[in-house]
Structure formats: C-alpha cells, structure tokens
Amino acid sequence: xxxxxxxxxxxxxxxxxxxxxxxxxxxxxxxxxxxxxxxxxxxxxxxxxxxxxxxxxxxxxxxxxxxxxxxxxxxxxxxxxxxxxxxxxxxxxxxxxxxxxxxxxxxxxxxxxxxxxxxxxxxxxxxxxxxxxxxxxxxxxxxxxxxxxxxxxxxxxxxxxxxxxxxxxxxxxxxxxxxxxxxxxxxxxxxxxxxxxxxxxxxxxxxxxxxxxxxxxxxxxxxxxxxxxxxxxxxxxxxxxxxxxxxxxxxxxxxx
Numbered sequence: 001x002x003x004x005x006x007x008x009x010x011x012x013x014x015x016x017x018x019x020x021x022x023x024x025x026x027x028x029x030x031x032x033x034x035x036x037x038x039x040x041x042x043x044x045x046x047x048x049x050x051x052x053x054x055x056x057x058x059x060x061x062x063x064x065x066x067x068x069x070x071x072x073x074x075x076x077x078x079x080x081x082x083x084x085x086x087x088x089x090x091x092x093x094x095x096x097x098x099x100x101x102x103x104x105x106x107x108x109x110x111x112x113x114x115x116x117x118x119x120x121x122x123x124x125x126x127x128x129x130x131x132x133x134x135x136x137x138x139x140x141x142x143x144x145x146x147x148x149x150x151x152x153x154x155x156x157x158x159x160x161x162x163x164x165x166x167x168x169x170x171x172x173x174x175x176x177x178x179x180x181x182x183x184x185x186x187x188x189x190x191x192x193x194x195x196x197x198x199x200x201x202x203x204x205x206x207x208x209x210x211x212x213x214x215x216x217x218x219x220x221x222x223x224x225x226x227x228x229x230x231x232x233x234x235x236x237x238x239x240x241x242x243x244x245x246x247x248x249x250x251x252x253x254x255x256x
Contacts (some may be wrong), residue, residue: 002140003167005160005180008147022116023130023163026146027155027214028204029084030106031123032220033069036241038239039226041095045237046112047102052104053079067094070102074211077102086219098236105146109234113144119232120240123158124195125222129229131166134242141185148204154187155202155220158195160187175209198222225250 006012025031025170034045045064050055051072058066058191069082069089076083082093101107113119118137122130134141143163161184168185169174177185191198199205199221208216219225230239 001134001138001167001171001174002176002178003143003164003181004140004178005129005143005145005157005184007152007157007180008150009105009112009144010083010147010150011111011229011234017113017142018087018115019117019135020132021118021134021141022038022113022124023064023120023134023141023143023160024095024106024109024146025122025143025156025163026106027220028199028202028208029086029151029216029220030101030103030110030124030146031121032131032216033084033086033089034058034101034106034121034230034237035126035214035226036086036219036229037069037089037099038230038237039228040087040089040091042099043096044098044240046098046100046235047232047237049102049108049111050232051102054059054100055079059188061098065097067097067099068102069099070107074104074208074213084194085213085216086214098225105148105171109144109146112235114232114235116232117217121230121232121237122159122163124162124220125225126230127159128161128165128224129227133229134150135170145182153202154191155199155205157184158191159187160184160188162192163187165192179211202253234239 073082
C-alpha cells in the first residue's frame with residue numbers, strides 16, 4: 001500500500017484524483033465540523049466551493065430542512081445559519097437537516113476531490129475510523145491536507161502522520177511512504193504527546209483564538225471522540241453506515 005500526502009490542494013489537479021482513494025484532512029475546522037454534524041444527526045453535508053454556489057443550491061431546495069454553514073476567514077458568512085465552529089452543530093440544530101457547506105479551505109479540497117473512487121473525511125476526532133476504512137480497502141491512497149489559503153498547516157500534517165502511524169502499527173512492512181508521508185510521520189512523532197498544545201501554537205490555531213474561537217481548539221484536538229466516518233457519495237457527504245444502508249435496501253426488496 002502506497003501512501004502519499006499533499007500538504008495543500010493547490011499542488012494537484014482534480015483529474016489526478018480520478019478513481020483514487022482520498023482522505024481529506026482539515027483539522028481546523030471543516031473536517032471536525034462535518035464529523036460532528038453527522039454524528040449529531042445531520043442528514044447530509046453538501047460541500048460547495050463558493051458562497052454563490054451555496055446560495056444558488058439553497059434557492060433550489062425547499063422547506064426548513066436546509067441550513068447554510070461555513071466561513072470566510074474563519075468568520076460567519078453573512079446570511080448563513082451557521083459558521084464553521086463544531087460547537088454550533090448540535091443535535092438540536094442539525095438533526096435530519098441537509099447542510100450546504102462552504103469554507104475557505106476544506107470544502108474547496110472536497111470539491112476538487114469529487115472524482116475520487118473513495119473519498120472520506122478525516123481529522124483527530126475520527127482518526128481510528130479513517131484507519132479502519134483504509135485497512136479494509138487495502139489499496140494505495142492519498143491524504144490531502146486542506147492547509148490555509150494554499151499554505152502548509154502543521155495540524156493537518158500531524159493528523160496525516162497519526163493516520164500513518166496507526167496504519168503502521170498493524171502492517172508497517174506493507175506500507176510504502178512518499179517523502180511527504182515520511183515527513184508527516186516524523187511530525188506526528190514529535191507532537192503526539194500533546195496534540196492540543198500543538199494546535200494552540202499553530203498559526204491557524206492562534207488566529208482562531210484571536211477571533212473568538214479558542215474553545216474550538218480543544219474539540220478539534222480530541223482523539224476518537226466521534227466514531228463515525230463521513231464519505232462522499234455523489235455530490236454529498238453522508239455517514240458510511242447510512243450509505244451502506246441505502247445501497248442494501250434495493251437488494252433487500254429484490255430478495256423479499
């Protein structure tokens with residue numbers, strides 16, 4: 001199994017990812033927020049690359065089951081229901097809702113990777129679920145770090161390194177690592193004893209604290225606090241178990 005890592009989505013063309021296995025990592029905060037929202041009962045997340053696309057899609061949908069979520073430069077977008085803070089995506093707010101989601105970095109990476117064979121959303125809070133899925137498919141994959149506006153983010157790289165570390169604990173001899181993957185593994189080994197401190201000292205972590213989202217950092221640093229796996233299916237992100245249930249239902253009807 002070969003593992004490659006891209007430290008920003010800018011380094012790749014979307015056609016490079018066609019039929020590939022991809023993990024999107026945006027620790028601060030899109031991945032963490034998506035995992036949290038789906039764990040709290042959101043029906044689906046619809047990632048879009050622009051505010052204009054979000055507004056247009058919401059205008060074509062009806063009812064009170066649609067929410068607009070996301071941020072620009074870390075802050076709530078005017079006219080949106082929710083920002084990109086995982087604290088806002090409580091069960092009371094998001095249960096059974098479809099969320100159209102646009103962020104500065106994370107949703108851009110997701111849209112760019114939409115032609116992947118398998119695309120899963122990962123972060124610290126669901127890292128073991130990501131590793132479990134990778135072990136199951138047992139095939140080459142790429143981790144795409146969302147970064148920040150085209151720049152390297154240490155928290156995404158450390159999370160990618162944690163994924164590799166957990167994979168290597170079971171089958172180290174079967175892994176082939178790119179130089180970027182080796183670098184991420186080294187970073188993880190350096191910071192693994194205090195993930196929260198690393199996030200607090202990161203450039204993006206400091207920025208979020210400055211604009212009033214310091215409490216989000218502890219949530220984003222939690223390890224395996226949400227045992228769910230978001231997967232892109234078509235143009236929407238749903239929980240793996242919900243996708244598998246939907247795929248199984250026609251067969252059940254055929255066999256009944």
